Structure formats: structure tokens, C-alpha cells
Amino acid sequence: MARKKKFKNNAGVQVLIGIVALVAIAFLGNLHDTNLLDSLSEVVQTDSLESVDNSNNTSTVTNVDGDLIIDYIDVGQADSILIRQGDATMLIDGGTSECKDDLLAFLSDKNIDKFEYVVGTHTHEDHIGSLDDVVNRYDFDTFLFPNTTATTKTFENLVLAVQQKNKKFTVPQVGQEYSLGEAKFQILAPNGDDYSSANNYSIVIKLTYGSNTFLFTGDAESISESEILDKGFNVSADVLKVGHHGSTTSTSKEFLDAVSPKYAVISVGKDNSYNLPTKTTMEKLQEKNIPVYRTDEQGTIECISDGTNITFNVEPGSYAYMED
Ligand SMILES: [Zn+2]
Numbered sequence: 016m017a018r019k020k021k022f023k024n025n026a027g028v029q030v031l032i033g034i035v036a037l038v039a040i041a042f043l044g045n046l047h048d049t050n051l052l053d054s055l056s057e058v059v060q061t062d063s064l065e066s067v068d069n070s071n072n073t074s075t076v077t078n079v080d081g082d083l084i085i086d087y088i089d090v091g092q093a094d095s096i097l098i099r100q101g102d103a104t105m106l107i108d109g110g111t112s113e114c115k116d117d118l119l120a121f122l123s124d125k126n127i128d129k130f131e132y133v134v135g136t137h138t139h140e141d142h143i144g145s146l147d148d149v150v151n152r153y154d155f156d157t158f159l160f161p162n163t164t165a166t167t168k169t170f171e172n173l174v175l176a177v178q179q180k181n182k183k184f185t186v187p188q189v190g191q192e193y194s195l196g197e198a199k200f201q202i203l204a205p206n207g208d209d210y211s212s213a214n215n216y217s218i219v220i221k222l223t224y225g226s227n228t229f230l231f232t233g234d235a236e237s238i239s240e241s242e243i244l245d246k247g248f249n250v251s252a253d254v255l256k257v258g259h260h261g262s263t264t265s266t267s268k269e270f271l272d273a274v275s276p277k278y279a280v281i282s283v284g285k286d287n288s289y290n291l292p293t294k295t296t297m298e299k300l301q302e303k304n305i306p307v308y309r310t311d312e313q314g315t316i317e318c319i320s321d322g323t324n325i326t327f328n329v330e331p332g333s334y335a336y337m338e339d
Pocket residue numbers: 093094139141142234259260
């Protein structure tokens with residue numbers, strides 16, 4: 016896998032990027048790449064961090080009114096999660112480019128008007144594949160994206176779509192909190208800036224609604240999981256979106272112990288060629304008797320919280336696995 020370049024935010028490096036772009040124009044005449052370079056330096060902003068609260072005070076029960084609705088959308092071997100609270104909406108990832116029509120139809124069916132937040136957890140196609148189409152169709156306030164980039168057409172399409180909206184990616188800071196209606200969410204990762212696997216750049220989010228908590232892990236691997244634990248975050252959550260589609264790379268024993276979820280959700284494609292979810296991960300979940308909802312068996316999974324109780328629209332799935 017190609018090593019991913021990081022966005023550079025300081026002015027000096029941006030000037031350097033500009034010079035590189037000009038040199039490319041002058042000597043290489045490679046207009047395509049030059050456009051992308053220009054786009055990248057212009058399309059990123061870093062969100063300011065006002066305070067970090069690693070204790071992630073989830074024991075506080077605030078009075079909430081209405082429901083939090085989370086749809087773990089069946090997008091095949093990919094991730095896409097729609098979260099609604101009141102009039103506020105957030106989309107975490109947008110599946111592959113192949114699922115574009117299904118995803119847009121789903122959002123349209125839910126009468127989505129605009130998004131407060133769109134999150135691209137990381138650069139892989141199974142997470143950002145259709146986000147350019149989402150951006151083209153819907154307005155959004157904030158597009159959260161990690162401090163990383165890729166040389167793929169998929170990523171370029173997303174950058175250009177965001178830029179055409181006169182918007183930028185917002186790179187969130189670890190520890191930062193945001194509001195989504197009466198829910199709030201905190202950024203737990205990425206905690207590093209030099210990973211060999213793009214998965215570890217995944218933005219990891221803990222969302223709190225009343226006394227209910229939800230963890231969204233993207234494809235973060237055990238290296239990121241242990242960094243989150245090392246930072247002292249309270250990762251305990253009622254519902255865990257199992258990392259990396261149930262791969263062995265994620266859901267380390269230590270992390271699963273710390274999260275101690277009541278329910279697990281796996282976004283995974285039926286008969287996928289990656290042999291996911293794996294035996295290792297499914298046995299860990301079964302050992303703890305954690306009910307597992309999986310998009311390959313249950314299709315789109317809707318999870319509703321009233322701030323105290325969590326219900327699902329389907330029965331849990333099996334602990335069946337593909338071989339590691
Ligand atoms: Zn993935």
C-alpha cells in the first residue's frame with residue numbers, strides 16, 4: 016500500500032507546495048496533478064481546540080428530548096452511517112462509488128435536507144467512494160477529514176467536490192467536542208501523524224446522547240486503539256461499530272475490554288472477498304456474549320436511543336465468520 020502524504024498546514028510549507036505547483040506548471044506541464052496540488056493546499060483547515068477533556072464525562076446524564084436515530088446503512092463491503100437527532104444530521108463515511116445510487120436513494124428516503132457534519136474517516140474508497148456525490152447533492156456545514164491524503168481518483172473527486180462548494184475539509188483535533196442537536200461527540204483519534212496504514216488515520220468518534228454512548232471507529236487498527244487508551248479516554252460505549260469490518264487488525268482484546276459494549280455492529284459485505292468478519296474478532300465478541308448486528312445479515316440496521324434506552328429494528332445476527 017502506498018505511503019500516504021500528510022497535509023501540511025503551516026504557511027511555509029504551503030508556499031513550498033505553491034512553488035512545487037508552479038514548477039510543475041512551468042516544466043512538466045502536468046496540469047492534472049498541479050490542479051490537485053493547488054486543491055489540497057486550499058481545501059484544508061485545522062479546527063481550533065479550546066479544551067481537551069480526556070475523561071470524556073459520559074456519566075453525566077443530560078436531559079434530552081426526542082430520539083437519536085443511527086442508521087448503519089447496508090452499503091456492501093464498506094461503511095456509511097447516518098445519524099439524526101432532531102433536525103441535526105451527520106453522515107460518517109459514504110460507502111464505495113458503486114453504492115452511490117443506493118446511498119442517495121436512502122438519504123432521499125429519509126428526507127435529508129442538509130448535513131451539519133459529513134465525516135470522511137479516512138481516504139479508502141470503501142469509505143469516501145460516494146461522498147463526492149453526497150457533497151454534490153447536499154449542503155453541509157462541516158466536513159471532518161483527517162490530516163492525510165491519497166493519490167487516488169476517488170480522493171481527488173472528493174477534494175474537487177468540496178472545493179466546488181467553496182468549502183474546506185476541517186481537520187479535527189483529538190479531544191475536540193462537537194454538538195449534534197442535543198447529542199455531543201468527541202474526537203478520539205487519530206493520535207499520530209505518521210502511519211504506514213491509511214486505516215490508522217481513521218477519525219474515531221464517541222457520541223453521547225443522554226446516558227447512551229456510541230463509538231464509531233472507521234477502520235482504526237489496534238495501533239490506533241492502544242493510542243486512544245494511552246491518552247486516557249473513557250471509551251466505554253453501549254454500541255461499538257466494530258473497527259475495519261471485523262478484521263483481525265482491529266478490536267484488540269484490551270480495546271474491547273475497555274469499550275465493553277452492550278451491542279456491536281459490523282458493516283460488512285455478504286460473501287466479501289476480504290474474508291470478513293474474521294474468526295478472531297467474532298470469537299472475541301461471542302466470548303463476551305455481545306449481540307452482533309451485521310449489515311451482511313440484517314441489511315441496514317437502525318438503532319434508536321431515547322437517551323436512556325437503546326432499541327434496534329432487527330434481531331441480532333450470527334457469530335458466523337470467514338476464515339482469518
Ligand atoms: Zn473500510
